Amino acid sequence: MTRGPHLRLSGVRKPKSIDMTDTNRRYELAYHLDGTKTPEEVPALHASVEQIVTSHGGIIVESKAPEATRLSYPIQHQRSSFFGWCHFTLEDTDQLALIDEALRLTKEVLRHIVLTLDERVAEAHSRARSRTPRAAQPDMDAQLDSAMNDVA
Numbered sequence: 001m002t003r004g005p006h007l008r009l010s011g012v013r014k015p016k017s018i019d020m021t022d023t024n025r026r027y028e029l030a031y032h033l034d035g036t037k038t039p040e041e042v043p044a045l046h047a048s049v050e051q052i053v054t055s056h057g058g059i060i061v062e063s064k065a066p067e068a069t070r071l072s073y074p075i076q077h078q079r080s081s082f083f084g085w086c087h088f089t090l091e092d093t094d095q096l097a098l099i100d101e102a103l104r105l106t107k108e109v110l111r112h113i114v115l116t117l118d119e120r121v122a123e124a125h126s127r128a129r130s131r132t133p134r135a136a137q138p139d140m141d142a143q144l145d146s147a148m149n150d151v152a
Helices: 042-055 095-105 119-130 140-151
Strands: 025-034 059-075 078-090 109-116
Touching: 025 042, 025 059, 025 095, 042 059, 042 078, 042 095, 095 109
Parallel strands: none
Antiparallel strands: 025 078, 025 109, 059 078
Protein backbone atom coordinates (compact mmCIF):
# COMPACT_ATOMS: atom_id res chain seq x y z
CA MET A 1 0.00 0.00 0.00
CA THR A 2 1.41 3.35 -0.96
CA ARG A 3 0.97 6.36 1.18
CA GLY A 4 0.73 9.80 -0.17
CA PRO A 5 -1.50 12.79 -0.65
CA HIS A 6 -4.18 10.59 -2.25
CA LEU A 7 -4.65 8.59 0.99
CA ARG A 8 -7.99 9.43 2.61
CA LEU A 9 -8.33 8.93 6.33
CA SER A 10 -11.78 7.82 7.37
CA GLY A 11 -13.39 9.87 10.10
CA VAL A 12 -11.18 12.89 9.51
CA ARG A 13 -13.10 15.97 8.44
CA LYS A 14 -11.74 19.14 6.95
CA PRO A 15 -12.17 22.12 9.24
CA LYS A 16 -14.92 24.51 8.28
CA SER A 17 -13.79 27.69 6.65
CA ILE A 18 -14.38 30.80 8.70
CA ASP A 19 -16.55 33.44 7.11
CA MET A 20 -14.61 36.61 7.85
CA THR A 21 -17.45 38.74 6.42
CA ASP A 22 -19.64 37.71 9.35
CA THR A 23 -19.81 40.61 11.77
CA ASN A 24 -20.22 40.32 15.53
CA ARG A 25 -18.74 36.87 15.93
CA ARG A 26 -19.19 35.38 19.38
CA TYR A 27 -16.14 34.36 21.44
CA GLU A 28 -15.43 32.77 24.80
CA LEU A 29 -12.56 33.96 26.95
CA ALA A 30 -11.53 31.54 29.71
CA TYR A 31 -8.85 32.59 32.16
CA HIS A 32 -7.04 31.73 35.39
CA LEU A 33 -6.23 34.57 37.78
CA ASP A 34 -3.40 34.64 40.31
CA GLY A 35 -4.28 32.30 43.17
CA THR A 36 -2.31 34.31 45.72
CA LYS A 37 -4.84 37.15 45.53
CA THR A 38 -7.51 37.39 48.22
CA PRO A 39 -11.16 36.74 47.35
CA GLU A 40 -11.82 40.44 47.98
CA GLU A 41 -9.40 41.40 45.18
CA VAL A 42 -10.90 39.02 42.60
CA PRO A 43 -13.94 41.12 41.56
CA ALA A 44 -11.65 44.03 40.65
CA LEU A 45 -9.42 41.69 38.60
CA HIS A 46 -12.50 40.24 36.89
CA ALA A 47 -13.65 43.77 36.04
CA SER A 48 -10.20 44.60 34.64
CA VAL A 49 -10.28 41.51 32.37
CA GLU A 50 -13.74 42.51 31.11
CA GLN A 51 -12.48 46.09 30.66
CA ILE A 52 -9.69 44.81 28.40
CA VAL A 53 -12.30 43.13 26.20
CA THR A 54 -14.65 46.13 26.10
CA SER A 55 -11.83 48.63 25.49
CA HIS A 56 -11.03 46.77 22.26
CA GLY A 57 -14.61 46.89 20.99
CA GLY A 58 -15.94 43.70 22.57
CA ILE A 59 -19.43 43.52 24.01
CA ILE A 60 -19.80 41.21 27.03
CA VAL A 61 -22.81 38.94 26.52
CA GLU A 62 -22.43 36.67 29.53
CA SER A 63 -19.79 36.11 32.19
CA LYS A 64 -19.03 34.05 35.25
CA ALA A 65 -17.17 35.57 38.14
CA PRO A 66 -13.91 33.76 38.92
CA GLU A 67 -14.04 31.05 41.59
CA ALA A 68 -11.19 29.49 43.52
CA THR A 69 -9.98 26.25 42.00
CA ARG A 70 -7.15 23.79 42.54
CA LEU A 71 -4.96 23.31 39.47
CA SER A 72 -4.06 19.86 38.17
CA TYR A 73 -0.53 21.05 37.55
CA PRO A 74 1.36 24.19 38.53
CA ILE A 75 1.04 27.28 36.36
CA GLN A 76 3.81 29.78 37.05
CA HIS A 77 4.64 27.82 40.25
CA GLN A 78 1.08 28.15 41.58
CA ARG A 79 -1.18 25.25 42.57
CA SER A 80 -4.43 27.23 42.82
CA SER A 81 -6.10 29.99 40.88
CA PHE A 82 -9.38 31.77 40.34
CA PHE A 83 -11.07 30.54 37.15
CA GLY A 84 -13.56 32.69 35.25
CA TRP A 85 -14.93 33.10 31.75
CA CYS A 86 -16.94 35.47 29.61
CA HIS A 87 -18.71 35.34 26.28
CA PHE A 88 -18.40 38.40 24.09
CA THR A 89 -19.07 39.59 20.59
CA LEU A 90 -16.54 41.45 18.50
CA GLU A 91 -17.07 43.18 15.20
CA ASP A 92 -13.42 43.73 14.26
CA THR A 93 -11.58 40.40 14.37
CA ASP A 94 -8.24 42.21 14.18
CA GLN A 95 -8.82 43.30 17.78
CA LEU A 96 -8.47 39.69 18.99
CA ALA A 97 -4.69 39.89 18.74
CA LEU A 98 -4.70 43.08 20.80
CA ILE A 99 -6.96 41.52 23.45
CA ASP A 100 -4.67 38.48 23.58
CA GLU A 101 -1.57 40.64 23.97
CA ALA A 102 -3.15 42.80 26.69
CA LEU A 103 -4.11 39.69 28.65
CA ARG A 104 -0.61 38.22 28.23
CA LEU A 105 0.87 41.43 29.65
CA THR A 106 -1.47 41.42 32.66
CA LYS A 107 0.56 39.75 35.39
CA GLU A 108 -2.53 38.70 37.39
CA VAL A 109 -3.74 36.55 34.46
CA LEU A 110 -1.84 33.27 34.75
CA ARG A 111 -3.26 31.73 31.58
CA HIS A 112 -6.06 32.48 29.13
CA ILE A 113 -7.59 31.25 25.90
CA VAL A 114 -10.00 32.84 23.45
CA LEU A 115 -12.23 30.48 21.48
CA THR A 116 -14.65 31.15 18.64
CA LEU A 117 -18.07 29.93 19.68
CA ASP A 118 -20.13 28.06 17.14
CA GLU A 119 -23.56 29.70 16.95
CA ARG A 120 -25.29 26.39 17.77
CA VAL A 121 -23.15 25.95 20.89
CA ALA A 122 -23.88 29.51 22.00
CA GLU A 123 -27.63 28.98 21.56
CA ALA A 124 -27.56 25.66 23.43
CA HIS A 125 -25.58 27.26 26.25
CA SER A 126 -28.09 30.12 26.51
CA ARG A 127 -31.02 27.69 26.53
CA ALA A 128 -29.38 25.56 29.23
CA ARG A 129 -28.77 28.61 31.43
CA SER A 130 -32.40 29.74 31.08
CA ARG A 131 -33.93 26.38 32.06
CA THR A 132 -35.67 25.98 35.37
CA PRO A 133 -33.30 24.54 37.98
CA ARG A 134 -34.05 20.98 39.11
CA ALA A 135 -34.97 22.09 42.62
CA ALA A 136 -37.73 24.29 41.21
CA GLN A 137 -39.25 21.53 39.03
CA PRO A 138 -42.35 19.66 40.30
CA ASP A 139 -41.75 16.68 42.55
CA MET A 140 -40.69 13.78 40.31
CA ASP A 141 -41.88 11.16 42.82
CA ALA A 142 -45.41 12.54 42.67
CA GLN A 143 -45.34 12.48 38.87
CA LEU A 144 -44.06 8.89 38.87
CA ASP A 145 -46.74 7.77 41.35
CA SER A 146 -49.41 9.45 39.23
CA ALA A 147 -48.14 7.77 36.07
CA MET A 148 -48.03 4.35 37.79
CA ASN A 149 -51.62 4.78 39.03
CA ASP A 150 -52.75 5.68 35.53
CA VAL A 151 -51.17 2.51 34.11
CA ALA A 152 -52.59 0.22 36.80
